[in-house]
Ligand SMILES: Nc1ncnc2c1ncn2[C@@H]1O[C@H](COP(=O)(O)OP(=O)(O)O)[C@@H](O)[C@H]1O
């Protein structure tokens with residue numbers, strides 16, 4: 001018994017929290033660098049980060065500037081509404097007279113907010129459920145996985161629309177806040193990720209050092225967060241990256257249908273505002289859609305690259 | 317059978333969203349300001365609002381199960397509204413899914429076979445890009461180009477509204493003409509994930525020992541690839557396609573709005589804007605039901621193609 | 629023997645009745661991490677009716693060698709160099725179509741790990757008759773009858789029942805017998821059996837070995853028996869080729885090699901088999917690991933683990949040197965070392 005205990009402890013100590021892991025990450029980074037597609041994704045995301053951080057510099061006009069009317073953008077003093085792309089406005093103007101390009105630039109922050117915010121919530125739920133189901137097993141696993149399956153079958157996009165419309169009608173005070181959209185997307189998107197994390201926990205749980213720490217009676221909390229979590233972290237990173245793309249896409253679709261936060265300036269909202277004029281002024285609808293596509297693509301390419309780099313089993 | 321509890325869970329959820337949204341009679345009044353107090357009383361009774369909440373749910377559920385979908389707040393039978401549009405939804409979804417499978421399977425196999433080649437890298441990267449292109453971009457762009465600009469196809473709708481304008485005075489031809497652009501664009505919009513799925517399933521199967529053993533036994537490349545490779549890869553493909561179909565159905569509101577396609581998705585968008593709950597509930601329940609049926613079909617197919625879990 | 633004249637390397641010991649001649653074979657895997665030199669200059673010979681043991685630790689390139697002979701190396705692997713001659717004709721030059729007629733018909737393969745070598749979605753009979761029909765002009769019905777006979781010949785009880793079962797309904801030992809039956813389906817002259825007993829229980833191991841010996845005698849078929857177990861070599865094989873890190877250490881008859889090993893690695897292998905009856909013994913008792921095959925050690929690849937290593941072993945790659953009596957050795961110091969066999973009587 002005592003020798004058992006000694007052995008377990010040495011196994012534990014042989015696995016320092018830092019050193020070994022770092023080299024794993026360094027290795028993954030080296031693999032990622034070789035993957036041109038992933039680097040393209042990283043580049044796209046990087047460009048968008050710059051756009052969001054320095055939006056005033058990147059944009060041509062201040063936010064919500066009506067070309068030809070607002071003092072900050074007088075131009076020739078004539079309202080430029082639904083004007084096709086030209087020298088003063090490379091991507092045209094929308095019905096109100098906003099510069100489509102500048103408004104898109106100002107929408108970048110909202111896109112990150114939505115993507116990262118909703119993903120944060122999603123991953124929080126997914127990690128808790130995945131870790132608990134995988135680690136405790138038994139009835140807990142059963143219950144959580146049944147719940148997950150229910151959420152997988154729910155047509156969540158439909159409920160999202162109803163939910164948002166109900167709040168718009170019942171609590172108009174909240175109207176204009178994209179946080180509600182973020183919250184609802186985040187609260188419903190976790191089932192897929194939870195299942196994958198659970199699967200990974202089941203695999204990792206068999207590692208000897210975890211069995212060992214269990215044997216020496218380490219607390220569940222300690223095992224979960226000191227040992228299991230670091231070992232499924234790579235999967236979480238991949239899932240989160242892909243989920244950012246999915247959240248941005250969902251918000252854009254919701255807003256495009258007219259269920260977004262009316263006061264917000266997201267790309268989807270911009271598409272919705274211009275959708276009625278798509279025949280005369282396609283640029284107002286199509287260019288925000290192009291940027292949604294680009295950002296989603298950036299995160300998807302990066303996420304797939306990360307998956308290949310962090311999980312070398314998937315690729316020789 | 318785990319489908320049954322899921323179904324009831326979802327009906328409960330749908331029901332509670334309505335009741336949480338407030339007094340249905342008030343919502344109804346908001347949409348029909350002219351109704352009088354007597355009519356309101358009648359409505360209150362027909363919705364069993366005078367009963368405790370669980371009785372309300374049960375009576376709502378029993379109405380639902382007996383296909384008594386009631387009337388929308390704006391008048392009109394929900395059953396009629398839905399039955400008029402269900403076919404349009406199924407038509408677009410099933411054609412899109414079938415065509416994308418037909419196209420994706422050979423491409424995915426080719427990509428897996430020529431792994432690491434320029435062709436494979438091209439297919440994989442363009443599929444990755446493809447998964448990121450939303451239908452509201454691809455669809456709107458296609459309609460702008462081929463509808464508004466070139467006038468090759470109508471810019472929306474299921475058929476011409478005026479019979480005298482049917483293509484060649486034939487309803488079927490007219491419908492086909494309306495279907496062509498949405499079906500084609502939709503197929504390409506949902507193609508990319510299927511290609512990636514087929515490719516990864518094939519790669520997984522191709523590294524199995526029985527594939528090597530088949531090659532080592534002198535079997536032809538065709539037999540190795542299709543009789544053994546594809547046949548085994550179908551098992552994960554079928555599973556995934558069942559799930560994927562559920563996702564596609566839930567996305568019907570976007571798809572059908574883009575193509576101005578009169579299906580239940582478009583119906584849902586229109587009536588959700590009005591918070592017309594009888595319609596909302598019916599559409600959610602029907603789409604869930606179709607998703608569950610798709611899962612059931614998947615399970616049955618799965619058991620059929622995988623002898624390891626074939627039911628005795 | 630035209631291959632002797634054709635080959636660039638120095639004189640190769642002429643065996644009677646040559647069947648398979650592999651020379652300077654190199655098979656590399658072109659992976660993300662780098663080029664894995666899994667087989668890097670391997671030569672071996674098999675005569676008609678003879679059983680050659682191919683021994684080496686896990687990862688030494690045994691399986692890749694077998695796959696190379698059949699030209700079924702999975703991507704990203706490629707045969708980059710070497711000659712493979714079978715019954716006097718070069719397999720490397722054959723078109724894929726003609727190669728398919730050799731696989732399973734002239735040279736049969738029993739893959740590693742019987743649990744996964746049968747397709748899970750087809751019945752045993754279907755899988756066997758598919759191979760039979762590929763190599764014989766025969767009706768489906770007769771092929772099924774022949775499949776039943778094959779199962780009988782590998783001593784599977786109730787072959788009529790087995791024929792209509794799926795692989796998941798069968799035990800590991802039965803699956804391995806079926807894999808052997810499939811190898812016999814084309815009436816081959818050479819069978820390559822890749823670790824045919826490794827994945828099985830000890831009692832089943834013995835039965836499978838007995839079956840292989842029985843088949844060898846009854847059908848007079850040549851065999852390459854891949855194993856990491858010197859005990860099996862002693863039990864079943866006529867000659868042996870020892871591999872280390874994708875290269876040959878030495879070749880010779882089983883008697884020669886067991887009596888007088890010439891390579892330090894062979895000696896270590898023999899040490900790890902204290903009692904030939906104890907087949908469970910693994911090779912891992914040799915200290916150290918199989919080297920990284922992307923950047924293998926310079927000179928002799930065994931030098932980091934070799935107790936006799938000297939500067940020359942790091943500086944210079946040894947030649948595979950024929951030393952008479954049909955033996956060859958791949959070591960700078962074999963002559964001066966004059967190794968003792970740990971198992972010699
Ligand atoms: N598909 C592959 N991709 C990359 N490397 C491989 C592949 N197959 C085998 N190898 C490498 O080739 C070497 C020899 O493998 P193998 O022939 O299977 O060894 P053995 O059969 O002797 O155990 C190993 O180092 C292995 O990593």
Ligand code: SF4
Nearest residue numbers: 928931934941959960
């Ligand atoms: S060449 Fe040197 S290192 Fe290699 S086996 Fe011979 S003595 Fe050992």
Ligand SMILES: [Mg+2]
Nearest residue numbers: 690691692740
């Ligand atoms: Mg092997």
